[in-house]
Amino acid sequence: MLRKLLCLLLITFTFSSAVISHSWTTTKLAEPSRLQSAGSSGRQIRVAPTSKILGHPLWPGSRFTEEQRERAVLRGLNFIYRTALVRRNFRDYGPDYIWCFYTLSAAFKDERARSLAHRMGLERARLWRREHPSVPADADAGLISELAYGNDAAESFGLRDEEFREQLKRAAPRYLARDYLLFDPLTEPPPSDVPDECDYCGADDNPRGSLVCHVCKHKLTIRTRYDVWYDALITTYVGDRSGITLGAHYTDVLKWLPSLRPYNAKPSEKDEEFYDTVYAITHIVYTLNNYSQYRLSPQLLPQEFEFLKTNLREAIRENDADMLGEFMDTLRSFGLTTNDPLIRRGMEYYLAHQNPDGSWGDRHEKDIYLRYHPTWNAIAGLSEYAWQGEGLSFPEVKQLLEQWAEGMSRP
Numbered sequence: 001m002l003r004k005l006l007c008l009l010l011i012t013f014t015f016s017s018a019v020i021s022h023s024w025t026t027t028k029l030a031e032p033s034r035l036q037s038a039g040s041s042g043r044q045i046r047v048a049p050t051s052k053i054l055g056h057p058l059w060p061g062s063r064f065t066e067e068q069r070e071r072a073v074l075r076g077l078n079f080i081y082r083t084a085l086v087r088r089n090f091r092d093y094g095p096d097y098i099w100c101f102y103t104l105s106a107a108f109k110d111e112r113a114r115s116l117a118h119r120m121g122l123e124r125a126r127l128w129r130r131e132h133p134s135v136p137a138d139a140d141a142g143l144i145s146e147l148a149y150g151n152d153a154a155e156s157f158g159l160r161d162e163e164f165r166e167q168l169k170r171a172a173p174r175y176l177a178r179d180y181l182l183f184d185p186l187t188e189p190p191p192s193d194v195p196d197e198c199d200y201c202g203a204d205d206n207p208r209g210s211l212v213c214h215v216c217k218h219k220l221t222i223r224t225r226y227d228v229w230y231d232a233l234i235t236t237y238v239g240d241r242s243g244i245t246l247g248a249h250y251t252d253v254l255k256w257l258p259s260l261r262p263y264n265a266k267p268s269e270k271d272e273e274f275y276d277t278v279y280a281i282t283h284i285v286y287t288l289n290n291y292s293q294y295r296l297s298p299q300l301l302p303q304e305f306e307f308l309k310t311n312l313r314e315a316i317r318e319n320d321a322d323m324l325g326e327f328m329d330t331l332r333s334f335g336l337t338t339n340d341p342l343i344r345r346g347m348e349y350y351l352a353h354q355n356p357d358g359s360w361g362d363r364h365e366k367d368i369y370l371r372y373h374p375t376w377n378a379i380a381g382l383s384e385y386a387w388q389g390e391g392l393s394f395p396e397v398k399q400l401l402e403q404w405a406e407g408m409s410r411p
């Protein structure tokens, strides 16, 4: 699933570095260091804080400074990169790591963070290309999706491989929309009968409508339609971006958005519907604004904007580092700034909750995705973005969004 995803050529980076201690109050400057690239695990690109001057408050009266914010972002990037250097992590989530570095490097306003994320991503993208010289003849829909994701992420760094892309284009039509997206958006709305991976034996091939696992006979959890839908939205976004159709087009999936409104899920513990609603909404925003490159007009997505504003506090209350960043990121795309008390609360939360290793979230979590993804989102929540004005990834959907918004404002 893309959601769970998304050089040995020796590159030497040489630049000033600082040893950043585990507390942001002490920074010891070190000698410039030479960095090795991939292959040698555990190496990291070291970073220096942008400014030696401490003490510019984030806003009047803030207990945190601009310098602390910058340093927190760089430490977070360093954490993600360190985990991406671990062979197994990169094998499992390579495309997602590259996409993470790409989207941050494209969106950051701060030049130092931008260039660091770019170097990290480019280095990983080169490795990915070397490890994926061709599309296996027996690739199934899942693998084709993953390779399309990696290919798109590598192309975003300017690393094109025409032969590989041609192979993907030839392989993609071998499967149908249902294989890639678990439903066919041309003929049906997002369904409520897709079983999740079996909690007991891990089987992921239980057919739609199954209530018990065909392997171990345990009861299956059924995925919400929000979950199925936004996974499909991401898959088709990647496909359309790169010109490799993965079962259907982005607009085929987006057109079901009105069927998911209004958003009634209320925050409560273990409420999958609420979580999936949040991530469905944030991924409408991400796929429409090219992952934080464009601002979006709240008038195009009034219900989504309202839902995010209403529920941001919940993410803070729930101590949910991952969800909070998605809220902040997308709300800022709609125009909120650090003048807004909601965004301020979120930033202060992150600055008060960074782990000693530079990550955010549960340090004891074993699944590396659940370690680097909250860190990615925290970085996003803390960062200033270089917005390219209002825009849409796919300008042709504007009319559709306007029609829906107009329909809602009519009495």
Ligand SMILES: [Zn+2]
Pocket: 198, 199, 200, 201, 202, 203, 213, 214, 215, 216, 217, 218
């Ligand atoms: Zn099972």
